[in-house]
Amino acid sequence: MGTVSKALKLLSYFAPDRTEVGLSDLTRLSGMNKATVYRLMGELQESGFVEQGESDRAYRLGPQVLHLAALREASTPILSVSRRVLRELSDETGETTHVSLGHETHVQTLSHAYSPSHATKVTMDDAQTVTYHATSSGLAILAYADPEFVEQVLSQPLEAHTSMTLVDPNDIRTKLAAVRETGLSDTLGSFELEVHSHAVPIFGADRRAIGALAVAAPASRMSPEQQETIRAALRRAGAALTHRIGGSPPADYPQDVPA
Amino acid sequence: MGTVSKALKLLSYFAPDRTEVGLSDLTRLSGMNKATVYRLMGELQESGFVEQGESDRAYRLGPQVLHLAALREASTPILSVSRRVLRELSDETGETTHVSLGHETHVQTLSHAYSPSHATKVTMDDAQTVTYHATSSGLAILAYADPEFVEQVLSQPLEAHTSMTLVDPNDIRTKLAAVRETGLSDTLGSFELEVHSHAVPIFGADRRAIGALAVAAPASRMSPEQQETIRAALRRAGAALTHRIGGSPPADYPQDVPA
């Protein structure tokens, strides 16, 4: 692994529940030498990717990441566009909605929206990191990913988040084939019990799945009619989002609801 | 300069008007060896900081920057908070407003809002990079920055964007003292002719100026009354933004409008 990758890997230890990390923590988490971490963080700091607290000297993500994100948004406005799509989809379905992006080994939540129509709802954090195999979003992305990439993900240890999580690679391959039939994935309690989640893939300009749009509802509220509402709304919203970021679905993506 | 800094420097060549950059362009822009750039970009790509187009193989900023920005926003919500503040400030003043962050050598626009009340308005891009010495935002930040930092900025060549730009370091030091008197800076045509811009600094938790909030109006519309409206609105909005991101102004910051 090159030096640059090591430095960037240090950034990945920031998480919603760990927004500040000290030097020793980073050393332990990364397994690198303390002097190495210190120097790398120093370079990241010079470039504005992290900043250091005055008192405790813990590292935080710096303003430079906002600048780069604004720049990325200027060319491919996923965030700003998805915010509107999420709002509409939440209003339409009455449930919590979110968009996620597929990364090398994990799926990352980018943004979410709640519906005010129910007191009980699935709660979310932005910037959450979740697994491919246990979430409807992850499965939606995998279903339209390169076969090699799928195998790479399935070759890693698959954690059982709940008793409902699919952990057998063959079960997952079967599931992915089913997802491809309809262009839509769903999971019941496989990431968190009592949560029934539906997702559709979002495609980029190169017709590859870059992320997913999902609706997460309490399982208790999921009637067949509600499910049909969600599926229809999700299909429409997904197509809209794909289109509005300049992407297009692959030729084999189901355009209509299959019989 | 360490390897990591070199890699991160490559990211700085992305700009609103250059969202895709090829290998040769990067080599020229950075002055580094082509093989070096290639390897560094490869590492940045592996970590998701950039991605490559299928056809032309040009590099774009990758989805990882969105993830980091979402993470930073979760702990210090400048962006989401400032959006609301900007909206209100634009409605109140009837002019274009924007927030910027102070960086090592430049000032970067993060977000902006327009007012619908006039047909002519100052137009903006997000993620624009501008100079410290020629903008009201830059001067507002400098006025509350460490003296060493001010000297560092003033020791570099100061470009005259227009005939009105202050380029003599002594003139700028005098200007900064005047800004400290009122806690508010303004420039008339020093970045772009015909634009009259007002700005207040935004302070972080450590009471240092991290950025600025600004109102940019066509010079032709700037009457003494309009100016007073803007100053008052800007002071209130700046205090609100500083407060809502968990920051506080330094002890010597003028709290009330001076006599």
Add this chain to the structure above:
DNA sequence: AGCAAATGGTTCATTATTTGAACCGTTGGT
């Protein structure tokens, strides 16, 4: 108060990585 352990930070000889000139194979223009 006094101690022990953990923290951030620093040093410097050893080591491993980065570097750059020259080299392919392709593509697009004339």
Add this chain to the structure above:
DNA sequence: ACCAACGGTTCAAATAATGAACCATTTGCT
């Protein structure tokens, strides 16, 4: 058919990264 520019690749030489041991403060415990 040519030339120039592109992305990508190679390998010996040069340089930068590394890690064990060290110091100074801070924190937590008795």
